[in-house]
Amino acid sequence: MMDAKLKQESPPDPARKNAMGLLARATLGELDAAWEALADKPEVHPVRGPETGLVMVRGRIGGAGDPFNLGEATVSRATIRLSTGEIGHGQLLGTDKERARLAAIFDALSQRDGNRAEVEALLGRVAERLSKEERRKAEETAATRVDFFTMVRGDD
Amino acid sequence: MYVAVKGGEAAIANAHRLLADRRRGDRNLPSITIDQVVEQLGLAVDRVMAEASLYDRALAALAVRQARGDMIEAIFILRAYRTTLPRFGYSEPVDTASMKVERRVSATYKDLPGGQLLGPTFDYTHRLLDPSLIADETVEEPAVKEPGEHVMRVSDILDGEGLIEGDGQMPEGHVMGDLTREPMEFPMARDLRLQALARGDEGFLLALAYSTQRGYGRTHPFVGEVRIGEVEVELDLPELGFAVSLGTVRVTECQMVNQFMGSAKQPPQFTRGYGLVFGQSERKAMSMSLVDRALRTDEFSEDIVAPAQDQEFVISHADNVQATGFVEHLKLPHYVDFQAELDLVRRMRRDYEAANSGETPKEQREAAE
Numbered sequence: 001m002m003d004a005k006l007k008q009e010s011p012p013d014p015a016r017k018n019a020m021g022l023l024a025r026a027t028l029g030e031l032d033a034a035w036e037a038l039a040d041k042p043e044v045h046p047v048r049g050p051e052t053g054l055v056m057v058r059g060r061i062g063g064a065g066d067p068f069n070l071g072e073a074t075v076s077r078a079t080i081r082l083s084t085g086e087i088g089h090g091q092l093l094g095t096d097k098e099r100a101r102l103a104a105i106f107d108a109l110s111q112r113d114g115n116r117a118e119v120e121a122l123l124g125r126v127a128e129r130l131s132k133e134e135r136r137k138a139e140e141t142a143a144t145r146v147d148f149f150t151m152v153r154g155d156d
Numbered sequence: 157m158y159v160a161v162k163g164g165e166a167a168i169a170n171a172h173r174l175l176a177d178r179r180r181g182d183r184n185l186p187s188i189t190i191d192q193v194v195e196q197l198g199l200a201v202d203r204v205m206a207e208a209s210l211y212d213r214a215l216a217a218l219a220v221r222q223a224r225g226d227m228i229e230a231i232f233i234l235r236a237y238r239t240t241l242p243r244f245g246y247s248e249p250v251d252t253a254s255m256k257v258e259r260r261v262s263a264t265y266k267d268l269p270g271g272q273l274l275g276p277t278f279d280y281t282h283r284l285l286d287p288s289l290i291a292d293e294t295v296e297e298p299a300v301k302e303p304g305e306h307v308m309r310v311s312d313i314l315d316g317e318g319l320i321e322g323d324g325q326m327p328e329g330h331v332m333g334d335l336t337r338e339p340m341e342f343p344m345a346r347d348l349r350l351q352a353l354a355r356g357d358e359g360f361l362l363a364l365a366y367s368t369q370r371g372y373g374r375t376h377p378f379v380g381e382v383r384i385g386e387v388e389v390e391l392d393l394p395e396l397g398f399a400v401s402l403g404t405v406r407v408t409e410c411q412m413v414n415q416f417m418g419s420a421k422q423p424p425q426f427t428r429g430y431g432l433v434f435g436q437s438e439r440k441a442m443s444m445s446l447v448d449r450a451l452r453t454d455e456f457s458e459d460i461v462a463p464a465q466d467q468e469f470v471i472s473h474a475d476n477v478q479a480t481g482f483v484e485h486l487k488l489p490h491y492v493d494f495q496a497e498l499d500l501v502r503r504m505r506r507d508y509e510a511a512n513s514g515e516t517p518k519e520q521r522e523a524a525e
Contacts, residue, residue: 012398021388021401053242055402056334057211057389058249059354059432061346062323063309063409067249068347069334070354071434073211073389075244075402089393093403094212134256139300141258144274148266 019110019119022126023103024092030129031102034122038115043083044105050078050090050097076100086111179224193217202406202435203227207476208234209336209355211405211434228357228476235477248390248399252409252432255385257307259436263379264413270307275384310381311411311428320413320426342468349451349471350444354433356474358440364464365446373450373462376415377429382438384408408433412445417456427456 023031035041052074059070077091078101088108090100106122109115180187194201194217204216208231216234223229259275262268274280314320326332326347333348344352353361368375386404393400410431418424429449431441450464463469473479 013396016396017398017400024401024403051242053244054210054238055244055389055391056246056336057405058247058332059252059350059407060249060323061326061350062428062430063252063311063411065323066326066330066347067332069246069332069336069351070250070407070432071206071209071211071351072238072243072336073247073402073405074215074241075391077244079395087395089395089400091391091393091400091402093389093405095215135303136300137256137258138303140298141273141275142303143299143301144259144276145301145304146272146274 016107016110019123020089020091020103020107022123022130023090023106025130026099026103026106026122026126028096028099028102030122030126031099031106034118035102035105038109038118042109045081045083046078046101047081047087048077048079050076050101050104052076052095052097078104080104080108082108082112084112179222188221190214190217190221193220199436200225200227202437203358203440204230204234206434206437206440207231207355207357208238209434210234210238228480232477232480245391247402248392250387250389250405250407252383252387252407253309253312255307255383255387255407255409256404257383257385258406259385259438260307260381260383261379262310262381264310264381265313268308268310268313269305271304273307307383309411310413314380314413314426318423318425321428324428324430340471342471343454344467344471346448346452349467350430350432350448352471352474353431353444353447356444357476357479358437358443360474360476360479361443361447362439364450364470365443367462368446368450368464373465375412375427375429375446375449377446377449378413379442380411380413380428382408382410382441384436384438406435408435408437408441410438410441410445412442412449414449427452 053076054072055075057070057073058067060067073093074095075091075093076095076097076099077089078097079087079089080101081087082105086108088104088106088111090103090105090107092100092103106119110119194213197217197220198213200220201213201216204219204227205211205213207227208216208219210216212234215237216230219230219233219237220227222233257270257273259277260270260273262272266272311320311323315322324346326345330345330347333345333351335348335351340348340352367373369377384406386406388404389402390399391402392398408431410429412429412431414427414429416424416426427449429445429447429452431443431445431448433441433444447464447470450462451467451470452458453460453465458465460466
């Protein structure tokens with residue numbers, strides 16, 4: 001458990017970890033549009049996949065105790081290599097292999113100085129959409145919070 | 157004499173063709189789409205995902221539609237589908253404390269950090285049929301309010317005082333088991349039991365949980381909290397040496413707080429049962445936590461006096477895919493078995509009649525089954 005905590009607190013490459021998390025949530029439309037907008041598209045060679053498989057999702061006993069297997073989830077993943085040498089990995093929940101392939105391409109592009117701006121723009125759009133959706137949900141939930149008030153009983 | 161019989165092929169093909177027709181129903185009505193099932197029958201989709209033990213809303217919706225709304229059939233189809241896919245690995249354990257909470261209620265504390273968040277609940281509705289849904293009237297947008305503070309775990313509040321047992325720890329050196337990889341063996345460790353319960357039949361677990369409340373293995377439970385919301389699923393990528401997020405899944409978690417135990421070595425404290433289920437299903441999560449607690453007899457040296465405490469009974473019968481397979485196989489041809497039984501009963505009848513008519517009875521033979 002200590003190991004897992006330490007790993008989570010200090011990933012070797014927090015920027016890339018964050019970017020991959022956003023790419024996993026990018027819609028096919030967002031990824032497609034960003035790919036189409038690229039001025040000069042590098043050649044992309046498949047290394048692995050795209051393929052769909054399963055990941056066993058684990059929970060923790062009591063919420064924070066030892067792990068147990070909760071059940072599986074579908075995951076699609078791809079690994080690609082750009083003609084300029086960068087390797088990219090894409091992995092996300094669901095069966096959409098094209099999204100996984102495009103996520104891998106943008107993971108590779110994020111390692112190239114020449115494409116940093118385009119990748120940042122895509123990540124910015126995804127992050128903004130997610131934060132809006134999250135904000136909206138949190139506000140809707142907050143509106144269902146119970147505000148208790150106490151009836152005064154008169155004897156005090 | 158055994159005579160092989162064939163001839164069902166044409167009937168089977170036509171039966172399946174008829175099934176497809178009945179599934180589609182009246183062609184003058186539009187066909188329902190997968191998106192519609194996901195959006196408007198979301199809790200059916202959630203149940204199928206939980207009991208198929210496969211999180212994928214689109215595939216679960218497809219299964220519901222293919223099964224004509226028969227939940228166990230849909231669960232069976234999705235469970236079968238999962239066997240066609242390779243396993244990429246195990247996720248990092250999900251962190252329910254940092255869940256994006258959509259509902260959280262506690263029956264033990266009125267005022268607690270994060271508050272009582274009712275969310276989209278059936279509670280407090282009058283359970284009256286709503287004719288406005290027939291007319292498909294416009295539905296109001298949800299109300300909104302400024303979100304409050306972090307939704308603290310109730311078990312952490314009690315834990316601060318040392319009045320509750322900690323989150324579950326397995327014995328030193330225990331290797332986490334996986335039901336999908338190893339055959340079931342009893343006694344079964346708690347991590348494996350939780351995996352079995354998480355995909356167990358909601359109705360079966362509900363009935364067992366209810367039985368504990370009615371006195372068959374009483375545990376004196378309080379709902380510490382039930383929370384529903386999305387949690388991140390992270391997978392370690394060996395290529396990179398760190399875990400990355402794959403997206404989020406919605407889960408329901410129940411922390412059941414049960415009557416205290418104490419011993420000469422340990423001061424009295426509350427014990428706990430835990431429930432964690434894919435999707436939005438607090439009935440299932442609550443039932444799971446009650447059954448989890450009831451099954452922990454070995455940890456608390458409790459006598460096994462009720463069905464819900466008997467792990468072999470509970471775990472062996474919780475899986476509705478296995479259960480339906482064995483029950484429903486009875487309708488398949490048993491012609492030869494039955495002929496053998498019929499023959500046996502005829503012989504026994506002859507012997508019985510002979511005995512009652514005053515003749516010397518022939519050698520009695522016991523029924524084989």
